[in-house]
Amino acid sequence: MAKRILKTRLQAAVAASVVTALIVGGVNFASASIPDSQGVIHGCYSTSATPANHPLSVINSNKTANCPANTRPLNWSPVTVLSSHQSSFTYFSSSGTTIVSLSVPAGSYAVFGKVSLYNGSSAPTRDVCTLSAGSNSDNSVSQVPTDYTTMALQTVNTFTSTGTVTLSCVDLDGAGNQQADYGAVTAISATSAT
Numbered sequence: 777m778a779k780r781i782l783k784t785r786l787q788a789a790v791a792a793s794v795v796t797a798l799i800v801g802g803v804n805f806a807s808a809s810i811p812d813s814q815g816v817i818h819g820c821y822s823t824s825a826t827p828a829n830h831p832l833s834v835i836n837s838n839k840t841a842n843c844p845a846n847t848r849p850l851n852w853s854p855v856t857v858l859s860s861h862q863s864s865f866t867y868f869s870s871s872g873t874t875i876v877s878l879s880v881p882a883g884s885y886a887v888f889g890k891v892s893l894y895n896g897s898s899a900p901t902r903d904v905c906t907l908s909a910g911s912n913s914d915n916s917v918s919q920v921p922t923d924y925t926t927m928a929l930q931t932v933n934t935f936t937s938t939g940t941v942t943l944s945c946v947d948l949d950g951a952g953n954q955q956a957d958y959g960a961v962t963a964i965s966a967t968s969a970t
Contacts, residue, residue, distance in 0.1 A: 875959035896953035
């Protein structure tokens with residue numbers, strides 16, 4: 777009985793120590809500035825000939841303003857992923873309809889779009905969908921059977937200011953019963969290292 781009580785108290789003490797360590801560690805982690813307020817990760821790499829692999833150390837720029845001797849700064853931004861989607865039926869016509877759009881801040885992006893099309897008419901029809909990002913675009917023409925088909929599109933663009941990415945579709949045959957039941961746009965940006 778005494779061994780059981782001792783074992784239970786020991787387990788409780790270990791559990792309390794672990795919880796305390798997690799809380800204190802979490803507070804320290806939460807106060808770190810990696811990445812900084814601009815989303816930049818700061819680091820320093822060795823410039824000495826040895827070791828030959830030039831190790832990299834990530835630093836908290838709020839606490840360490842400059843890299844130590846024999847190191848150089850290497851700063852980078854993590855990847856930014858922006859996305860937008862619509863998941864309700866959107867009818868589109870022969871004059872064209874925007875299915876989904878996404879506002880993006882200035883930067884260089886790889887842009888991906890996907891749309892699921894539904895043909896509600898009794899015969900196959902042709903639809904064209906276009907993914908536009910600034911002055912660049914990708915489009916695809918598809919023979920849509922009397923049910924569903926999916927299109928995937930991609931392009932790249934560099935926006936010098938805030939821009940818009942759009943995914944739009946046109947009913948080429950004017951069947952009048954064309955719908956997009958799902959559309960998504962994803963823009964991926966990565967700032968270069970400095």
